[in-house]
Amino acid sequence: xxxxxxxxxxxxxxxxxxxxxxxxxxxxxxxxxxxxxxxxxxxxxxxxxxxxxxxxxxxxxxxxxxxxxxxxxxxxxxxxxxxxxxxxxxxxxxxxxxxxxxxxxxxxxxxxxxxxxxxxxxxxxxxxxxxxxxxxxxxxxxxxxxxxxxxxxxxxxxxxxxxxxxxxxxxxxxxxxxxxxxxxxxxxxxxxxxxxxxxxxxxxxxxxxxxxxxxxxxxxxxxxxxxxxxxxxxxxxxxxxxxxxxxxxxxxxxxxxxxxxxxxxxxxxxxxxx
Ligand code: SF4
Numbered sequence: 001x002x003x004x005x006x007x008x009x010x011x012x013x014x015x016x017x018x019x020x021x022x023x024x025x026x027x028x029x030x031x032x033x034x035x036x037x038x039x040x041x042x043x044x045x046x047x048x049x050x051x052x053x054x055x056x057x058x059x060x061x062x063x064x065x066x067x068x069x070x071x072x073x074x075x076x077x078x079x080x081x082x083x084x085x086x087x088x089x090x091x092x093x094x095x096x097x098x099x100x101x102x103x104x105x106x107x108x109x110x111x112x113x114x115x116x117x118x119x120x121x122x123x124x125x126x127x128x129x130x131x132x133x134x135x136x137x138x139x140x141x142x143x144x145x146x147x148x149x150x151x152x153x154x155x156x157x158x159x160x161x162x163x164x165x166x167x168x169x170x171x172x173x174x175x176x177x178x179x180x181x182x183x184x185x186x187x188x189x190x191x192x193x194x195x196x197x198x199x200x201x202x203x204x205x206x207x208x209x210x211x212x213x214x215x216x217x218x219x220x221x222x223x224x225x226x227x228x229x230x231x232x233x234x235x236x237x238x239x240x241x242x243x244x245x246x247x248x249x250x251x252x253x254x255x256x257x258x259x260x261x262x263x264x265x266x267x268x269x270x271x272x273x274x
Contacts, residue, residue, distance in 0.1 A: 020044070020244055023140065023151040024237060026185035032240040034256050037269060040249035041262045049261045053105070056091070056098040057113040058168040061209060062155070063090035064117045065166055068126070069156055070135040080121065087117050112211055116168065119215035125207055126217070133157040141195040145234045146241065152192045160202035162221075163189035168209045175220040178206060187225045187233040200224070 020028075020043055032039045041047045067086030071078035091110055100106040120126045134157040142149050156164035165185065167178070179186075186204040193201050201224045210216040225233070251266055260266070 021148050021241060024146060024148050024241060025151045026188045028244075029184050029188075029237050029240040032244055033236070035252040035254075035260070036243055036249045037251040037266055038256075038260055038262060039244070041265060044249070047262065047265070051096065051098040053098055053100060053109045054168070054170070056096060057109050057116075057211075059096075060087050060091040060110075060113050061116050061120075061168055062166060063087065065120060066136050066155070068121065069132055073132050073135050080118070083117060083121065084114065087114060112215075116209050116211060116215045120209055120217050123217035125219050128158075130159050133159060133161065139192040139196050141192050143191050143195060143234065145238055148241065150188055150192060150237070152189050154189050154192070157193065158205070161193050161197060161199055162201065162203045162205055163193060164205040164207060165189070166207050166209060168211060170211050172210055172212070172216065173208050173218065175206070175208070175218065178208070179220060179222055182206060183229075184233050184236055186222065187230055188237070190225050191230060191233070 028039075028043070031042065042049065064083050064087035068078050068083045070076075071082065091113065100109070134154070137154040137157055138152075139154065140149050140151045154163045155166050158164055163186065165182065167173075167182075186206070190201045190204060193199075203224055204222045206220045206222070208216075208218040208220070210218060250271070251269055257263060257266075
């Protein structure tokens with residue numbers, strides 16, 4: 001069996017992958033298939049990974065949008081001061097450990113996030129009059145083929161059972177490429193909704209919040225996945241589960257190494273005890 005690295009715990013025991021397959025999520029599948037060794041570092045060894053300013057901003061924007069739509073759904077106040085406060089509370093969360101070079105950089109990131117939320121509320125998507133069917137919906141369902149239940153947190157579910165996922169990004173995205181890259185996530189959400197409601201899903205939606213000088217909101221609506229596309233995603237998920245179950249944790253170098261925090265650890269990987 002491949003041994004990724006010397007054990008960090010000094011007890012001669014390989015860390016257990018037990019429990020990792022109790023549930024499956026789109027992020028698990030994506031992480032494993034992007035790089036099995038990075039999956040090992042993050043999910044098995046649980047090595048800490050520094051939070052980036054971009055992730056910090058993304059989480060706070062996400063919290064603000066969640067507050068906005070949840071309040072609309074409940075018929076509560078969802079004006080700018082309410083949403084602004086939700087953003088501030090998330091950005092200033094005392095457990096948040098993002099390191100900034102100085103206070104000015106932190107403030108600039110905060111201002112950028114606030115402008116992004118404001119742009120969203122001013123956009124057609126933010127001004128939708130329909131009420132969502134659900135906000136930050138947690139679903140857990142047994143799906144065909146997969147031996148473990150699938151778990152998903154869906155940002156928003158619109159009428160027609162349309163799952164919506166928000167993405168913050170630095171520049172205007174190639175939406176077709178993004179849709180391809182997020183195929184597993186969107187299709188698993190569709191499968192979860194169909195399984196939970198026994199109803200059809202009429203589409204899938206990505207909403208990009210672009211951090212350009214003048215922030216942009218780009219909505220990309222996709223049709224519902226066909227039966228063939230659903231089967232493809234189930235097969236992709238099954239391939240990831242098979243790799244995790246059989247503990248295939250090898251490096252998979254590529255462009256994604258540019259933003260991997262584990263390059264130092266990765267460089268020590270030899271493929272086994274020599
Ligand atoms: S540096 Fe690249 S190959 Fe190595 S663990 Fe990170 S993503 Fe994987």
